[in-house]
Amino acid sequence: MEAAEAARRRMDDPSYRVEMDRRRGRGAVSNPTGRYEPAQRESFDDGWDIEEDLPPLPTEVIIEKPRTIITRNDSPDILFEKSINPYRGCEHGCSYCFARPTHAYQGLSSGLDFETKIFAKPNAAELLEKELRAPNYQPTTIAIGANTDPYQPVERKFRITRSILEVLNRANHPVGIVTKSALVTRDIDILSQMADRHLVKVAISITTLDPKLARRMEPRAATPARRLETVRKLSEAGIPVSVLVAPIIPAINDHEIEAILKESQMAGAQEAGYVLLRLPHDLKDLMRDWLVEHYPDKLKHVFSLLQEARGGKDYDSEWSTRQSGVGPYAWMIGRRFETAAERLGLNKRNLSLRKDLFKAPAKETGQLSLF
Template sequence: MARTLLRRAKQDDIIKAPTRFAEPAIDRRRPEARTYGPVEAQRRRGRGATANPDGRYEPVQRERFDDGWETEEQADVFRTEVTIEKPRTIITRNDSPDIGFDRSINPYRGCEHGCVYCFARPTHAYQGLSPGLDFETKLFAKPNAAELLRKELAASGYEPAMIAIGTNTDPYQPIEKTYRITRQVLEVLAETGHPVGIVTKSALVTRDIDLLAPMAARGLAKVAISVTTLDPVLARRMEPRAATPTRRLTTIRQLAEAGIPVSVLVAPIVPAINDHEIEGILRAAHAAGAREAGYVLLRLPLELKGVVRDWLAENYPDRMKHVLSLVEETRGGKLYDSAFGQRQTGTGPYAWMIGRRFEAAAERLGFNTERAKLRCDLFRAPVKEAAQLALF
C-alpha cells in the first residue's frame, strides 16, 4: 500500500508527485494547475474523481509513495461512509443576485453520485476533507432536518418564499433511500403549504410523486432534472453513480404526466466534451415533457480545477489542453471567474456561441414560453409546541 508522507504546506509550494506516480512539477505562478498522484483504479472503482488531494485549509499536504513494505493490492477501497450531523438550523440564506431563490435546504453534505464536475466539491474543505474521493465517499446526513424546518417555519415573522432543495448536493442521492430526509422535509412543506423547487439528477424523485403531485396542483412544487449528456459511456465517466440518461428522461416523463412542472438543466456544458449535445438534450427532454430549460457552463472554483484536470488527463489526455483552453477563453483568461452574472454562462466568443445555440434550440422547441410560478399565499405556519401545551 502506498504510505503517506506529511510535510508543511505553503501557498506557493511546488508539489511534486513521487516517482511511482510521476507527474511534472507544478508552476508556482499558476497554483490552480496543481495536480496530485492518482489513486489506483481498483480502489476507486465506480467513483468519479481520480485522486484525493488535501483540502485548501489543511496545514499539511500529503504525498503518496511506495516504501516497499506493502503492496497496492492491500489498500482499502473507497467505501461510502455516512456521518450523522446535527445542525442548529436547516434553512440556508443567500443574497446572490444571479440566482432565483434566497433560501435553500441541503439534507446532505457530499454526494455519492460522484459527478467529477460538481462545483460543491470544494465545500468539503470545511470538514477537513478532500474535494476528491472524500467528497463522494465521506458523506454527512442531517436526520433532524424536518424537525428544524418545522421550528423555523413556525418562527414569528417568517415570510414564505420558494425553498430550493438540491442546489449544493443532490437531495436524492443513493443514501436518501435509507435516511429519507428529503422525504421528511417535503412532508413538512406539504403540510404547511410552503412552495418548493427541487433540482436533481436522480430517478428517486419519482418516489415522492405522491407528495409532489398534490403540491404541484396547488402551485407549490416544481422539479428540475439535470441532463449532462445522452451518451451512457460519457455519463458513466462523468457521473458514475447518478441515473443513466435514459432514466432521467423517463423521470421527466413521469413527473410531467403527474402534472408536476418539470424543467431540464443542460448542465454543465463542458467545452469539447459534451457541448455538441445541447440541441439533442433539449429535443429529448421536450419530447419527454419538460417545458422549461436552462444551462450552465462548466464552473471550476477552488480545488475543483485540479480534480477536473486530473480526470481529463486520465480520460481525455488528447483533449485536455483544448478543453482547458476553451474554459479559460470563457473566464477572462483564467480557469474560473466568480463574478455575479457571469459565473453561470461565462464571457467571450465561445460562451456567446453556446448561449445563442441554447436560446435558438429552446425557442425552436417551445421551451420557456411560460414559467411555473409558485404560490406563497397558501402557507400556514405550523403550530408551536408551546402553543399546543397552552391549551391544557
C-alpha cells in the same frame, strides 16, 4: 500550459494517484489535501501493501446535527433566497461538481473525500418546522439540491429529503428541487399534491445522452435514459419539470445541447436552462486530472475554450457572468441554447409558485384539543 503539464506529472506520480481498483465507480481520480489544511499529506509505496488486500473505497455517512437548516442566499444571479441541503458531499461522484470545494470546510478533500464521506442531517425536518414557526418568517421558494443532490443514494436509507417535503406540504410552502436521480419519483405522492396547489417545480439535470460519457463523469448518478424517464413520470403526474443542461463542458458535451433539449421536451419538460462549466478553487485541478485520465488528447482544447469564456482564466466568479461566461465561445453556446429552446417551445411561460397559501406548522404542546 504549465497547469496542464503539472496535472500530467501529478497523475504519473504513484504517490498522488489512488489505486485504480479502489476507486472503481468513483468520479474523482485523486484526493488532494484540503486547501485549509496546515500540512500536505503524501502517500508512498513502502513495499508492504499487497494489491489484493486493498478494499474498495467505502461510503462513510457522518451524522451532522446543525442548529439551523434553512440557508439564506444573497447572490444576485441566483433565483432563490432560501435553500436546504439535506446532505454535504455527494455519492454521485460527478467529476465537475462545483460543490466539491465545500468539503474543505470539513477539513476534507474535494476529491474522493467529497464522494465517500457524506454528512447527513437527520434532524432537518424538525429544524425546518421550528424555523417555519418563527413569528417573522416570510415564505419564499426554498430550493432543495442547490449544492449537493437531495436524492443521492443514501437518501434511500435516511429519507431526509422526503421528511422535509412532508413538512413543506403540510405548511403549503413552495419548493424547487434540483436532482439527477430517478429516486425523486418515489415522492410523486407528495409532489403531485403540492403541484395541484402550484407549490413545486422539479429540475432534472441531464448532462449528456451518452451512457459511456455519463459513466465517466457522474458514475453513481442515474443513466441518461433513466433521467429522461424521470422527466416523463413527473410530467405525467402533473408536476412541472424543467431540464438543466448543466454543466456544458467545452469539447466534451457541448455538441449535445440540441439533442438533450429535444429529448427532454419530448419527455414532457416545459422549461430548460444551462450553466457553463464552473471551476472554483481546487476543482480546476481535479478536472485537469480527470481529463488526463479519460481524455488526455482533449485537455488543452477544453481549457483553451474555457479560458476564452472566462476572460483568460480557468474561472471567473463575477456574478453577472459566472453561469454563462463571456466572449465568442460563450456567446455561441448561449445562442444555440436559446434557438433550440425557442424552436421546441420551451420556456414559453414561467410558472410562479404560490406563497399565499402558507400556514405555519402548529406547535406541539402535548395537550389534546377540546374539539
